Amino acid sequence: MLHLAEQIDAAAAIVRSQWAERPVAGIILGSGLGGLAREIDAAAKIDYAELPHFPRSTAVGHAGRLVCGTLAGRPVVAFQGRFHLYEGWTAEQASLPVRLAKALGAGGLIVSNAAGGLNPLYRVGDVMLIDDQINLMFANPLIGVNDDDLGPRFPDMCAPYDRQLQEVAMAAALEHRFVLHRGVYVGMLGPTYETRAEYRMCRRLGGDAVGMSTVPEVVAAVHAGMRVAGVSTITNAGTADALDETDHSAVTQIAGAAAERLGVITRAILQAL
Ligand code: HPA
Numbered sequence: 001m002l003h004l005a006e007q008i009d010a011a012a013a014i015v016r017s018q019w020a021e022r023p024v025a026g027i028i029l030g031s032g033l034g035g036l037a038r039e040i041d042a043a044a045k046i047d048y049a050e051l052p053h054f055p056r057s058t059a060v061g062h063a064g065r066l067v068c069g070t071l072a073g074r075p076v077v078a079f080q081g082r083f084h085l086y087e088g089w090t091a092e093q094a095s096l097p098v099r100l101a102k103a104l105g106a107g108g109l110i111v112s113n114a115a116g117g118l119n120p121l122y123r124v125g126d127v128m129l130i131d132d133q134i135n136l137m138f139a140n141p142l143i144g145v146n147d148d149d150l151g152p153r154f155p156d157m158c159a160p161y162d163r164q165l166q167e168v169a170m171a172a173a174l175e176h177r178f179v180l181h182r183g184v185y186v187g188m189l190g191p192t193y194e195t196r197a198e199y200r201m202c203r204r205l206g207g208d209a210v211g212m213s214t215v216p217e218v219v220a221a222v223h224a225g226m227r228v229a230g231v232s233t234i235t236n237a238g239t240a241d242a243l244d245e246t247d248h249s250a251v252t253q254i255a256g257a258a259a260e261r262l263g264v265i266t267r268a269i270l271q272a273l
Contacts, residue, residue, distance in 0.1 A: 026101025
């Protein structure tokens, strides 16, 4: 098994052989949000299968492809499909897209996901800017020997989501007249959705939304010194006393309906990076 930095370099070399630009940001497109990739003026599309050491995305609604090109006039690498811990990937594997984006020169990371709403004021279909996160996955991509070339042994996590980019996103929502909540994302391992007791626990611990991704990616991005912005689409109510059954096809469909608002936020952030 190659050293992590060598795995990343090998994947970056393949991307560079097809696309010479330096991206300002990596964009990770979560469940149902892959459609945003269509707005990218694509110069290269690379299947994950072409990238050495890259896992294959198996989750429904995730294409498993890298789209390199221009969005809002800015060069970006967008990942259509992410790697979840519930698929059996390690937290380190889940963060490979982030590290690849960084190796290509990206200083920013924009992550999106579908999440259950814990805050009783949130409605299905709303979008939430992620202000902070709670790691309840009992996993961390930085476990093991630290590669000091990738980042520090003990990264500070007091503001994992960039404050200035948050202001940019809030201003864009105001300008386009849609509600953008701001809250705390709780990362759970999955693949089961939460029990009522677990939703209640996540709320009491300080969460506003809960999902099964993003946390490892953001840890790796902070480690790499990237400026992070994250948005959750609230696809179901995780308010324990008004709980509906959750199913994945409804989650994906509702996430898709938020794509336009996500596009507004993404473009505004790209302009600021
Ligand atoms: N819990 C965890 N992950 C999710 C949920 C949820 O309620 N909704 C969408 N992804």
